[in-house]
Amino acid sequence: MQAIIETRQLTHTYSQGTPFEHTALDRVDFSAQAGEYLAVIGRTGSGKSTLIQHLNGLLKPTSGQVLFDGADIWEDKSRTRQVRCQVGLVFQYPEYQLFEETVYQDIAFGPKNMGLDGDEVDRRVKQSARFVGLEPGVLEKSPFDLSGGQKRRVAIAGVIAMEPRVLVLDEPTAGLDPSGSARILDNIRTYHQEKNACIILVSHSMEEVAREAERLVVIHKGAVPFSGPPEEVFAHGDELEAMGLGVPAMTRVFARLRSMGVDVPPSVYTIPQAREAILAALHRGPRKAALGLYGERKKEPADMDVSAPPAEFGMEQASSDEKGVR
Ligand SMILES: Nc1ncnc2c1ncn2[C@@H]1O[C@H](COP(=O)(O)OP(=O)(O)OP(=O)(O)O)[C@@H](O)[C@H]1O
Numbered sequence: 001m002q003a004i005i006e007t008r009q010l011t012h013t014y015s016q017g018t019p020f021e022h023t024a025l026d027r028v029d030f031s032a033q034a035g036e037y038l039a040v041i042g043r044t045g046s047g048k049s050t051l052i053q054h055l056n057g058l059l060k061p062t063s064g065q066v067l068f069d070g071a072d073i074w075e076d077k078s079r080t081r082q083v084r085c086q087v088g089l090v091f092q093y094p095e096y097q098l099f100e101e102t103v104y105q106d107i108a109f110g111p112k113n114m115g116l117d118g119d120e121v122d123r124r125v126k127q128s129a130r131f132v133g134l135e136p137g138v139l140e141k142s143p144f145d146l147s148g149g150q151k152r153r154v155a156i157a158g159v160i161a162m163e164p165r166v167l168v169l170d171e172p173t174a175g176l177d178p179s180g181s182a183r184i185l186d187n188i189r190t191y192h193q194e195k196n197a198c199i200i201l202v203s204h205s206m207e208e209v210a211r212e213a214e215r216l217v218v219i220h221k222g223a224v225p226f227s228g229p230p231e232e233v234f235a236h237g238d239e240l241e242a243m244g245l246g247v248p249a250m251t252r253v254f255a256r257l258r259s260m261g262v263d264v265p266p267s268v269y270t271i272p273q274a275r276e277a278i279l280a281a282l283h284r285g286p287r288k289a290a291l292g293l294y295g296e297r298k299k300e301p302a303d304m305d306v307s308a309p310p311a312e313f314g315m316e317q318a319s320s321d322e323k324g325v326r
């Protein structure tokens with residue numbers, strides 16, 4: 001299947017030919033399919049923002065290519081312009097880039113630049129504001145009178161209003177509290193599902209990418225050492241640790257259980273998966289699982305109710321944490 005967006009041997013060198021020369025991307029092959037939800041993860045300075053700014057032509061390759069629908073985005077000026085509407089980019093801390101007098105005008109900026117007529121711009125502004133949960137009354141306010149979370153939603157609405165086929169978000173939850181983060185991630189998921197758009201989420205958080213994305217692309221020192229579904233990538237736990245990334249806490253707990261001889265799968269990274277794996281282990285062999293997990297028990301395993309997890313598992317807690325998690 002042809003990728004919707006792809007880089008081939010993409011290299012980016014900042015300040016080439018000066019004493020500050022720095023190669024931030026080194027021959028990177030990256031691709032994303034239409035309708036795919038993928039996450040780009042990497043520690044600070046690994047090259048994530050540099051990579052995604054190439055996807056809509058904000059940066060020009062030092063060498064290599066960026067293709068959209070199979071054609072080079074730098075082929076000619078009109079193609080580059082067209083790609084900028086099709087690949088929507090929400091910057092890191094996008095709220096700092098709000099500049100219009102009203103929220104309405106800010107959201108309308110992108111669709112207006114696309115040359116859409118007034119009625120269509122109006123429809124898109126209202127639809128995308130609704131989409132990110134902004135009340136109609138907010139539209140006439142100044143963006144500077146809003147809370148941090150609301151500002152971020154205005155910035156996302158401004159990109160969604162262009163109805164991009166690829167929506168790229170650079171750390172969209174950075175600096176937000178857990179409920180603000182959950183709302184933004186819900187909006188992104190809904191956009192993905194309703195528009196069948198390709199989502200590229202840049203994140204530092206292993207927990208976040210494990211919950212949200214179908215595929216992970218790891219970036220380290222300007223190269224891509226691994227990509228694949230979360231369970232495949234998290235199987236490289238030691239290498240990820242060495243890159244300063246680590247794996248989700250749940251994956252670490254299960255690796256420890258396995259090292260203790262408990263028969264649980266290696267690909268656990270979310271709370272629902274953990275619950276399933278533990279219940280399966282208890283059903284399979286209550287004695288082995290119970291001894292592995294709890295040491296000596298007074299109660300005979302035969303007396304245990306394996307359909308309900310024991311209280312010391314903390315599953316009560318786990319299921320309330322899980323609210324809002326897919
Ligand atoms: N405009 C620039 N000029 C020179 N070097 C730059 C520039 N922008 C980024 N770099 C360098 O390129 C490398 C990659 O930076 P980039 O911003 O892509 O990393 P990142 O993975 O997005 O980091 P973070 O998680 O902190 O946002 C870093 O070493 C950075 O210092």
Ligand SMILES: [Mg+2]
Pocket residue numbers: 048049050092170
């Ligand atoms: Mg960055």
